[in-house]
Amino acid sequence: MPLDERESADEFMTATYRALCTHGYADLTMQDIADESSRSKAALHYHYDSKRDLLLAFLDHLLATADERLAPPADADPRARVHAILDALLEPDSETEVPAFRTALLEITAQAPFDDGFRERLRTFDRRVTDRLAEAIADGVAGGAFRSDVDPEEAAVLLQTAVRGAQTRRVAVGDAAAPSRDLLDRFVADSLGADEGPR
Amino acid sequence: MPLDERESADEFMTATYRALCTHGYADLTMQDIADESSRSKAALHYHYDSKRDLLLAFLDHLLATADERLAPPADADPRARVHAILDALLEPDSETEVPAFRTALLEITAQAPFDDGFRERLRTFDRRVTDRLAEAIADGVAGGAFRSDVDPEEAAVLLQTAVRGAQTRRVAVGDAAAPSRDLLDRFVADSLGADEGPR
Numbered sequence: 001m002p003l004d005e006r007e008s009a010d011e012f013m014t015a016t017y018r019a020l021c022t023h024g025y026a027d028l029t030m031q032d033i034a035d036e037s038s039r040s041k042a043a044l045h046y047h048y049d050s051k052r053d054l055l056l057a058f059l060d061h062l063l064a065t066a067d068e069r070l071a072p073p074a075d076a077d078p079r080a081r082v083h084a085i086l087d088a089l090l091e092p093d094s095e096t097e098v099p100a101f102r103t104a105l106l107e108i109t110a111q112a113p114f115d116d117g118f119r120e121r122l123r124t125f126d127r128r129v130t131d132r133l134a135e136a137i138a139d140g141v142a143g144g145a146f147r148s149d150v151d152p153e154e155a156a157v158l159l160q161t162a163v164r165g166a167q168t169r170r171v172a173v174g175d176a177a178a179p180s181r182d183l184l185d186r187f188v189a190d191s192l193g194a195d196e197g198p199r
Numbered sequence: 200m201p202l203d204e205r206e207s208a209d210e211f212m213t214a215t216y217r218a219l220c221t222h223g224y225a226d227l228t229m230q231d232i233a234d235e236s237s238r239s240k241a242a243l244h245y246h247y248d249s250k251r252d253l254l255l256a257f258l259d260h261l262l263a264t265a266d267e268r269l270a271p272p273a274d275a276d277p278r279a280r281v282h283a284i285l286d287a288l289l290e291p292d293s294e295t296e297v298p299a300f301r302t303a304l305l306e307i308t309a310q311a312p313f314d315d316g317f318r319e320r321l322r323t324f325d326r327r328v329t330d331r332l333a334e335a336i337a338d339g340v341a342g343g344a345f346r347s348d349v350d351p352e353e354a355a356v357l358l359q360t361a362v363r364g365a366q367t368r369r370v371a372v373g374d375a376a377a378p379s380r381d382l383l384d385r386f387v388a389d390s391l392g393a394d395e396g397p398r
Contacts, residue, residue: 024313026225103312109371110305113298114223119372126372157378158361158386164371165364172308172363173318173325179356187357190390 008047009057011037016058021100025107030054052117055108059121066125070132078140082159082188085132089163090181099170106171130156137192147193155191162187207246210236212260215253220299224306229253251316254307258320265324269331277339281358281387284331288362289380298369305370329355336391346392354390361386 015037023032030051034041048054069088072081112119133156140146162184169178214236222231229250233240247253268287271280311318332355339345361383368377 025309099312103309106305106309106367109367110224110302110309112371113302123372123376126368126376154382154385158382161364161368161378162357162361163364164367165360165362168305168308168363168367169325169360172311172321174322177322177325179360183353183357186353187390191386 008039008043011039012044012047012054013058013061016054017101020104021098024100025104025111052115056117056121059108059118063121063125063128067128070128072136074135074139078136078143078145079192081136082133082140082192083185085129085136086159086163086184086188089129090166090184099175102167103171106168126160129160133159140192150192158191159188207238207242208256210238211243211246211253212257215257216300219303220297223299224303224310251314255316255320258307258317262320262324262327266327269327271335273334273338277335277342277344278391280335281332281339281391282384284328284335285358285362285383285387288328289365289383301366302370305367325359328359332358339391349391357390358387 015033018036019028019032028051030044031041033054034044048057066088070085072084108118109122112122134152137146137150137155138152141148141150141152166179166184211232214232217235218227218232227250229243230240232253233243247256265287269284271283307317308321311321333351336345336349336354337351340347340349340351365378365383
């Protein structure tokens with residue numbers, strides 16, 4: 001797309017992020033999103049037919065951003081790769097960890113059964129995370145960093161499930177009641193047989 | 200409360216359950232709930248001031264129902280108690296496992312940060328599950344059924360987090376992509392050191 005089109009798209013993605021943090025998903029309007037940008041609601045409608053179209057584009061944007069964070073160098077230590085992926089999903093420096101945004105994402109998740117477009121994007125993201133984790137775990141098993149009896153695909157599904165549960169509990173009951181990162185790291189160490197110690 | 204009051208309350212709880220399955224949470228109206236009962240919307244408003252009041256009563260009702268299922272006999276085998284609690288949270292024979300209801304519960308969960316009443320009830324439920332799991336695990340550690348190095352509270356938080364993640368993924372990406380019960384059972388066995396085999 002031409003440069004000015006790309007700039008518009010980038011600005012609208014940032015505006016959507018801000019508007020979701022401020023208003024949540026359920027009550028979000030196109031006007032709320034335009035208000036977070038330097039553009040008019042008419043300009044927003046020129047690019048996106050509906051709020052749903054815009055949100056699908058926003059999920060695509062999140063997926064592309066996540067892909068960068070989920071792809072640590074393939075030659076890095078497998079244990080570091082697993083932890084880098086968990087960092088990408090859980091750590092406070094991630095944009096997705098602003099509590100208001102985390103809540104908006106859970107609202108969108110709860111809409112997945114009602115919308116094929118949402119569901120397809122969530123499935124793609126879910127599959128991507130499992131694949132990146134399974135690759136790192138398989139490399140660790142092959143190289144002796146992890147226990148030889150670990151099934152990479154199963155371990156990846158369990159790890160991702162624990163992360164998803166931690167994210168949901170942060171929204172449902174707050175950070176204090178959700179499992180700490182330490183506890184999740186120990187779970188990784190226990191389930192993969194990785195050494196404890198500094199990473 | 201008098202018998203006819205209790206009958207009304209029971210009927211409205213059943214109607215709320217059915218209406219959530221049919222309409223989801225976001226668009227639910229008092230009329231939808233009245234339509235699932237033999238009573239009028241006026242009768243519903245006589246008992247509950249608002250949709251929020253009714254939903255808070257419904258969450259209390261779910262909590263009371265869950266309490267029965269979460270309390271297996273204290274003299275039962277600790278491993279059987281842990282699995283009974285997971286059954287209560289995950290198994291298809293539970294009312295909460297109708298996919299539409301599961302989705303409505305996730306919608307309500309995503310509202311917790313916006314509503315102290317919802318959040319308080321979700322916290323109570325979360326705490327109850329952790330306590331019941333930790334008690335069963337502690338008994339199993341004391342009696343030698345589980346590994347002696349297991350921390351019951353930490354293991355309970357991790358188990359509950361995995362269950363919560365499995366529930367969220369069922370909504371987000373569907374049953375097929377969510378971890379199977381077998382995989383979760385193996386996770387229990389691995390993390391607690393329980394024997395594999397028939398339960």
